Amino acid sequence: MTIIRTLSVICIFGATGTCIISANAAQSKNTDPPAMSVPLASEELFKLYNNRSWIWKDGAGYFAVKQREFKAWTGEGKGSYGYGHWFVTDPGKLCFKAVWYAKAGKAPALTCFSHRKKGNVVFQKREPDGDWYSFKTVPAKTGDEYQKVKPGDYVTARYNRVRDQLPSE
Template structure:
């Protein structure tokens, strides 16, 4: 069960630490120092960034529903389909989290994933908790390499999630 749980956890977080975040760190070695001296985003600022939006990943997407702060996602990491259903929430100072149950062919497991956000001037920094590295998440004006460019208004998850859910429940 331990290997299975680890696999599901990797599915749950795979899209969130994508190449964009890693490249942003490599391109901006002083990001960590700037982020440390930046102010955490407020709860209202975080809600405005995410509610009613989808975060598109390399092999999946997550949707932050405005209704009851439901979080849904799908992934095809390493070609294995999985989907998640849970809730997202924000905490002070500047943290976005989502707790969801991830379902795959092998079974299901719960995962909690959190990201911290800080702002300095026109730059919002982000890092995955607890061990991630700070990177530039959003700039004003926006840059094409900003991770926030992968967050789009609307639900890009439900249709694919339903297909994956049906496939997994039928055993195909």
């Protein structure tokens, strides 16, 4: 089964400003963990993301090892950017907590993804209400979301440009 997936950041500012990062799959709900799968250990999860950039359809996030810094940008033009920290928790969860800045203001957001494995496949799901989908396979398959997770920092240059275009605090 092929899953078409997007990752987007939606920031709504106002009295209770919020930012939502959503992972959407074009398929029916699949909220139960894959049968016979087990959560990834913290060490496995750390290896998937440390010092890597996750390239999204309309942005990217960088998971630095130093101080577990998380930086991201999204959107064309002035867009928005987020700055905070990332962490892994058992069982098999990656989270990033950031303050997102946009033209209209700023808002905090906590975003988490669960990871499970079965054989040579790592599955991922955005918490709390995302769908499970194949995230990484060994050997890699065309269309694996993990192919968008690249070693190195592909974020900071664009992050700085977006930050410099927005009003300072």
